[in-house]
Amino acid sequence: MIAVGALLHTKQLSRSPFEIATALIVPVVQATLAVYLFRAGGEPGRLLEAAVGAGLMGVWSSVLFGSGGAIQNQRWQGTLEMIMLAPRPPALVVLPITLATALTGTYAMVATLAWGRLLYGIPLTFADPLAFAVAVPGCIIGLGMFGLLLASTFVLLRNANALTNTLEYPIWLVSGMLVPITALPGWTGPIAAALPTTWGARAVREAATGSGPVWPSLGVCLAISLACLALGAIMMTHVERRARAAATLALA
C-alpha cells in the first residue's frame, strides 16, 4: 500500500503545473545563490559542496511544502476526509504522501547539480560516488519520515501554510545545508544535532567532498528519522481524533 500510494501521489504531484514551474525555476535560483555565496566568500574550490547544499535545500523545501502543502491540497480537493476514512492507521495513510514529496524533491537535487554544471561549470566529481548514490536516497527517505511528524500538525490545522512558511529557512540554515554549522551561534548546536536534516546534509556533503565518513552521519539521520516516524505515527492517531472532534478534516 505504501509503495502504490507513494507512486500515485508522486504522479499526482508531478503533474501539477505549479509544481512543474517551481521545479524548473527554483533549482536555477538555488544553484546561483550557492555559487555566488561561495565565490563571494572566497572559496570557489568548494562549489560542488555549495551545489549539493543547494540541492538539499530543494529537497527540504519539497518535503516541507509537500507535507504541509500536500495535506492542505488534500483538504482543498476534498480527499483528506476520504483517505482518513480508510480503515487503516492514519500514519500509514499519510506516509505515502510524505514519501512522494521526498521523491519529487530528488528532482530538485538532480536539477540543481545539473544547472550548476551547465551554467557555472561546477565539476561533478564526487569523492565517493557510490556513497553519494546511497546517501542521497537515504537522506530523502529520512526527510520523508520526518515529514510525517510535520504532517500530523498539518492534519489538525486548517491554515498549515503559515507554519510551513516559517519553517523553511530556519531549518536549512540550522541544519548547515549551505552555511557551515560552525559559523552559527552556539545555541543552535543542540537544535541542529536533533534534526535529521543536519545529519542527512552532512552525509551527502561527506560523500560529495570526502570530508569525513559517510555512514555514521547517514545512520544517525535514519535513526532520528525512524524516531520521528514512530512519534509521527503516535501523533497522527491522536491528531486524527482531535481533528474529528474539532471538525478540521474538511475545508469548512
Add this chain to the structure above:
Amino acid sequence: MSEYAIEAAGLRRTYRSRTGWLRPQRREVEAVRGVDLTVGNGELFGLLGPNGAGKTTTIKLLNTLLIPTAGEARVCGFDVVRQTREVRRRIGYVFGGDRGLYDRLSARDNLRYFAELYGVPGREQKRRIAELFELVRLTGRENDRVEGYSRGMRQRLHIARGLLHRPSVLFLDEPSIGVDPVAARELRQTVADLAATGTTVLLTTHYMAEADELCGRIAVIANGTIQALGTPAELRHHADGRQVLEVEAYGVGDAQLAAIHALPGVREASVTVAGAAQLLGVQSDAGVDVQAEVLRTLDGVRLGRVTARQPTLEDAYVAIVNRVNAQTRPVEAVAG
C-alpha cells in the same frame, strides 16, 4: 448481526470556532440537536432538509468523520466513536460536487489507490475495478484523467470508489447536486440497483422527486432535528386538507408575497425563479378558494399560466420545514 444497519440516539453536534487574537470571539453553532433514527438492513433511507439543516453533519457523525458532542450512534452494531475502524470497514461514503478525487490521475489510478487504502486484496483489485467501471457506466474512459470528466462522470466515479470494498452501508450525501437530468436519472438507477442487491443506503438530497422515487422511508430534518419521519405516502399527509395554486408570474415583489401570505385561508406562499419567470406557489385550506384574491393581489404583475392542483411530497416537505419555527418538538408521521 445487528437488527439495524444504523442506529442513532440523542445525537448532537456543536461546532465551536474562535476568531481574532486580541479580542477573541467565540462562536458556537448547534448543527445537530438530538437526532434519533434507525435504518434497517438493506433499507434505502432518505434524509431531506434545506441548506444548513444538519444533513451533512448527521452523515459525518454516522460515518466517523466527526465525533458527536453528545448522544451515540452505531453502524452495523459498532459504536462510531469507540469502534471506528470496524465501522469504516463496513461503510462507503460518497458526496456530491467536484471534489473528493485526484484530478490529475486517471479514474483507474484513483480506484487503484482507494482499493489499496480500503484493503481490497491485490489479486481481486483488477476484477473489482473492472466490475465497478461497468456498474457506473464508465467503461472505455478508465484511463482518462479525472480533470477531463463531466460532473456526472465524476459522480459515478465517486460511487464506484465508495463501493470498492463492498460496504454494507453506503452514505450518499447529495450525490445528484449539480448533475444534469439525464445523468441524475442514471445515478438514481445506480442507487436503486445497489439497494436491490441488499446494500443499506442513507441518502441526503434536496430533490423531492429523487427521494420519492428511491426511498422506502424519509426523515425531514430542519434546524438540527428530525421534524417528520415516514414513508413518502405518510409524509404526503402533512399536506392533507390543503390545495395548491401555482401562478407563473414576472415581477412579484416581497410586499405582494406578504399580502398573499396574509390572505384568509392561505397556509404557505413562496416564489421560486424558473429562468426568466417566477413560479408563485400558494398552499391554502382545501375548502377555501383563494385564486381570485391571489390574482387581485397580483394586479399589475404580468402573469402566465395559472394552475390548481393537489399537494405533492414537495408541498408536504415545504409545509413541514415552514412549521419548524413554530414547533419545538418533532412531528410524528401521520399513518397512511
